[in-house]
Amino acid sequence: PLTSAAEAVVAEWNPLDNDLLRCGTKGTPLIMITPAPVEFVVDGDTIEMRIEEYDSLRVIHMNPDAEAPDEYTQFGSSRGRFDGNTLVVETDHIQDQYFDPDGVPQGESMSLVERFVPNADYSRLDYRITVTDPVNFTESFDLTRYFTWKPEMTVVPYECLERDWAVE
Numbered sequence: 046p047l048t049s050a051a052e053a054v055v056a057e058w059n060p061l062d063n064d065l066l067r068c069g070t071k072g073t074p075l076i077m078i079t080p081a082p083v084e085f086v087v088d089g090d091t092i093e094m095r096i097e098e099y100d101s102l103r104v105i106h107m108n109p110d111a112e113a114p115d116e117y118t119q120f121g122s123s124r125g126r127f128d129g130n131t132l133v134v135e136t137d138h139i140q141d142q143y144f145d146p147d148g149v150p151q152g153e154s155m156s157l158v159e160r161f162v163p164n165a166d167y168s169r170l171d172y173r174i175t176v177t178d179p180v181n182f183t184e185s186f187d188l189t190r191y192f193t194w195k196p197e198m199t200v201v202p203y204e205c206l207e208r209d210w211a212v213e
Contacts, residue, residue, distance in 0.1 A: 051150055051181040058148025065146055068205035070099040072119040072142045074157055074174055078190065082198045092125060092132075097200045105134050113138045117153050132161040144181070152180040168194050 047055065065071065071079070081097035094103040105125040113122035121139035125132055136157040144151040155178035162171045170192040177185040 046183040046186060047149065048181055048183055054150045055148050060148075063146055063148075066207070068099075068207050070101070070119065073103065073121050073123075073136060073139055074159075074176065074188075075143065075145060076101050076103075076120070077159075077172065077174065081203070082195075082200045083192060084200050095200050097203055099205065100203045105132075117141075121157075130163060132159075134159040134161070144176075144178075150181050151178055154178055154180050170194070 063069075070076075076096055076098065079096055079098040079101075083097070084095045086093045086095060090106070090108045092105040092107060094105060095101075096103070101120070103120045103123060105123045107125050109124075109126065111124050113124075117138045117140040119140055119142065121136040123134050123136040125134040127133070134157075136159070137155070139151070139153065139155050139157075141150070141152055143149065155176065157177070158175040160171075160173045162173075163169070164171070171189070172191060173187055173189045175185055175187050176182065
């Protein structure tokens with residue numbers, strides 16, 4: 046549900062300007078559609094979400110008193126809590142970047158609520174994200190996906206191959 050301002054940005058988008066073709070990195074929430082392995086590591090009162098793609102690291106602060114820093118970053122400031130076995134993560138302070146690889150913008154007013162819900166035997170992790178960005182979207186909306194646990198797969202260093210696109 047794009048605003049007219051976001052529609053204007055998309056209309057001017059040139060797919061060859063996509064930084065992802067030149068080993069640019071995905072920010073939040075785009076990194077969450079990664080096809081690469083992901084792992085969660087508890088480190089004191091934070092959970093590190095290590096994503097193989099682009100060697101990404103998201104830090105989720107589990108201290109309820111954690112405050113967002115003044116600066117806006119690629120992955121934003123994430124604060125989490127458990128609701129039963131569901132990890133609920135609220136993220137804001139995300140820098141201006143692209144929401145998707147098709148040129149849809151996102152602004153610093155964006156906020157996210159993510160829910161990670163394991164199934165009964167922990168072999169699948171359902172994921173739902175609620176996106177709110179009043180500058181670029183006319184209403185909040187949800188996106189869903191899931192991750193499947195494959196114990197034989199681990200997060201390893203990422204090797205991006207830059208694409209060399211010939212334009213004629």
